[in-house]
Amino acid sequence: MKRVLSQRGGSMVEFALILPILIILLFGIIEFGILIYNQQVLTNAAREGARRGIVQDTPRIQASEINQTVQSYAANHLITLSATKPTPAVTVTVNGSAGICGAFADNLSVSVTYPYSFMVMPNFITGLGNPYTLTSVSVMKCE
Secondary structure (H helix, E strand, O other), rough: OOOOHOOOOOHHHHHHHHHHHHHHHHHHHHHHHHHHHHHHHHHHHHHHHHHHHOOOOOOOOOOOHHHHHHHHHHHHHHOOOOOOOOOEEEEEEOOOOOOOOOOOOOOOEEEEEEEEEEOOOOHOOOOOOOOOEEEEEEEEEEE
């Protein structure tokens, strides 16, 4: 049984060729998983803010309190890979104008936007857009 010397290290060369592709795939799965998770967090934050705003209370909940509810939910749940955590921008509208619930069955809309920054993927995918803006809107009827 003679070994062919010309095939020594062939597995190492094949692994070295495939390793960069595997690393890109791994980081892509991680970053897009975090992106999808953060989108769901924004959806829940908008829903929490809208729910806080529509509940019958005397005096009515102000837009700043709705904003605080959304910000606190987002701060506790968003995942970022960067050192600084950007804060979501929150817009509260009632029947097309800024404010609070006035009449029963008015539409209260809470929209949240968040700039998500990729760490690795923009280096490999051109035109990805960094930061990528995530948006969520929740509309509920005032009680």
